[in-house]
Amino acid sequence: MSLAQYLNGSLPLSEAWSQLSSDFQNLSTSSRGLLALAVFLGTPVVAIAFNVLWQLVAPRRRSDPPLVFYWLPFIGSAIAYGTDPIKFFFTCREKYGEVFTFVMFGRRITVALGPRGNNFILGGKSIVFNAEDAYSHFTTPVFGKDVVYDVPNDVFMEQKRFVKVGLSQDNFRAYIGMIEEEVEEFLKHDPSFAVYQDKDSNEWGSFDAASALGEITILTASRTLQGKEVRANLDKSFSKLYNDLDSGFTPLNFLFPKFPLPNNRRRDRAHKKMSKFYADIIKKRREGGSQHEYDMIEALMHQSYRNGKPLRDHEIAHMMITLLMAGQHTSASTGSWVVLHIAANPDIAEALYQEQVKYFGTPDGKLRPMTYEELRALPLMDSVIRETLRMHPPIHSIMRGVRNDVVIPPTLSAPSEDTTYVVPKGHWVLASPLISQIDPTVWRDSFKWDPYRWNDPEGVAAKAYAVYTDETGEKVDYGFGAVSKGTESPYQPFGAGRHRCIGEQFAYLQLGTIVTTLIRRLELRIDSVPEHNYHTMIVTPKTPRSISYRRRRI
Structure with a gap:
């Protein structure tokens, strides 16, 4: 009664509240419990009903x-x-x-x-x-602090320019052999490829696509971009640091990054240790106590901002962590989808192998090593990667x-x-560039994986790629060098505009070399390509994703 009197204006709020409190105290213990239960059970229902009513009747601008x-x-x-x-x-x-x-x-x-x-x-x-x-x-x-999105946009653009210095074509030419060697060493020693390791076996083995490509990707990236010191330390302790740091990349952390979860505490501890690991490498190099090749760390150590301020050691360390984490996720995911589709399409797999025979075959029936320029000129391999990126870009939003x-x-x-x-x-x-890339109103058989769609010079794929790469020569410089804007294309696998991925060419190099090496060594089979797992930040294939393989007789 007191609530009704307050609502009709005949009783002040303070008196109404006092009366309600008195009425509640006079209730029996069981009655109080029932009332509390009713409120507990009824509150969500009321909240949902109010939310629905608000959407239906509330005025909207x-x-x-x-x-x-x-x-x-x-x-x-x-x-x-x-x-x-x-x-x-x-x-x-x-x-x-x-x-x-x-x-x-x-x-x-x-x-x-x-x-x-x-x-x-x-x-x-x-x-x-x-x-x-x-x-x-x-x-x-x-x-880490002071890099990527922890700095103003103009500073981030300069940092992208620094990284591009280490992504030169001269370095790419040297990377081909390194990546090929890492893949072959992985096949020779990883337990999943025991059947391959038996040169006399003609049996079929199996491997998990995502797990294998994840390991191969981090091995090849560390050998090329990260430098000898990092590659030499890819042991169990470093792998644990990587996995603990990687646990920070979850949808829950995107929404609620400060939740006091165990994986967040592991993430923070791992970041400190990994940051120190890179800082120690930089310090040793500055003191002249390290023999090394010209790698990304070396490139960054000689960079300065436009105001003359040099990159600080902790910025270099954090940029190296960024390259390790961000590049590994996206390339591993794409590589997984590539080999899964190849395994599900034996005719494409055989055509890819015959493409290598055509370009790299020797009189004795072997396949010679390839060069950077030759890899870029493989038409079917290029189409396979483009088509996979069309259907499975790592980031959907x-x-x-x-x-x-x-x-x-x-x-x-x-x-x-x-x-x-x-x-x-x-x-x-x-x-969501992905929606544009699989839009059935734009692409013929948009949900079908068809690398040959890229062969038609008048087709949607070729025209979309021309807009994305801006073959007219019109470029935009956002602060890290002139790039194709590409924002109006229905095909944007590496993003577009000022945040377009600067590692695009390295990704093609890495993926192309990895897959080319796997194709020349293995026959691959799988009944069907798994569905997408959208519960991770980077879109990955759902399990099971086990690919059957057999050693090629070459």
């Missing part, structure tokens, strides 16, 4: 993009998006169009799909759509924090004549 309906307060569409983002995006596009907003754990995220959506977000200015706001909380504990209210172009959002959509300051925006 005409400038707001369509809001994806959701049942659970705060959680929003997180379950649907996290379980299958591709299905979620296509379903929302069909209902709301290419621009819509969804709620995920209290955040409002506006999605802009298609090439125009990618261009709007990825081609936007960093003072409006900011990557640091979206990712710094997640990447800094793993990569790219987010930015919104620093100022921004108007969505009418050509993208297509609102009514008297309405313009606006993304408010403090919200997030999201682009």
Whole structure:
């Protein structure tokens, strides 16, 4: 009665509260328990009902993009998006169009799909759509302070320029032999390839695609980019540091990076030890006590910012950690998908092998080592990698924090004549190049893995690649050298704009050499390619992903 009196204005709040407290004290213990249980069970129902009612009747600004309906307060569409983002995006596009907003754990995220959506977000200015706001909380504990998203965008662009110095074609030419040697040594000693190691065996063995490609990727990256000291220390203790640091890359940490979880404590301890490991290498080199090749560490040690300030040792160490962690994840994932598709398509596997026979065959029936220029000229291998990246780019969603209210172009959002959509300051925006890359309205048989689509010079694939690489010669310099903008292409496997991956050419080199070496040594088979696992930050194949193999007789 006291609550009703307060609501109709006949009783002050203080007196109503006093009366409610008195009534509660007069209840029996069992009655109090029942009341507490009713409140406990009823609160979620009331919250859901209120949330639904609010979405249906609450006034909405005409400038707001369509809001994806959701049942659970705060959680929003997180379950649907996290379980299958591709299905979620296509379903929302069909209902709301290419621009819509969804709620995920209290955040409002506006999605802009298609090439125009990618261009709007990825081609936007960093003072409006900011990557640091979206990712710094997640990447800094793993990569370290004063690098990547822990610095202003202009500083990050300079750091990318420093890294590009170590990604020269002269280095690439030397890397081919190193990568090939690492793959062959892995095949000779890894327990999964015991059948291969028996030269007289004609039996079939098996290996886990993701595990094998993950190990091969880190071995080849450390041998080439990281330097001899790092490669020499790839023992069990270093592997444990890597795995502990890698435990910081989880969707939960992206949303709640400061949760006091055991893996976060391991991550932080591992970062300190790995940072010291690199710092010790740098210190020893500066003191002249180390014999080494010209590698990425050496390249970074001689770089200075435009203001004349040299890179500090801890910045170099953290940049090396970044190269190790970020590059390994993406290349290992792509490599896994490549070998899985090859194994599922024996005709493609045989064509790839015959391509090597054509280019590298010798009179005695052997295959000679390849050069960097020859690897780049393998047409089918190039198409296989491009097609795999089209269907399986490592990252399906790219987010930015919104620093100022921004108007969505009418050509993208297509609102009514008297309405313009606006993304408010403090919200997030999201682009998904993957949606453009598998859009059935753009690509023929978009969900079919078909490397030969890249052979048609007048086809969608060739035209999309031409826009992505900007073959007209029109380039943009964001601070790390002139690059193709590529934001208007429906094919963007390495991102676009100012945050386009500078390791793109190294990735092609690494993947091409790894897969070419595997093809010349092994026959591969699998019944079908696994589905995507979207519960990891980098999209990986679900288990089982075991590939059968047999040693080639060459």
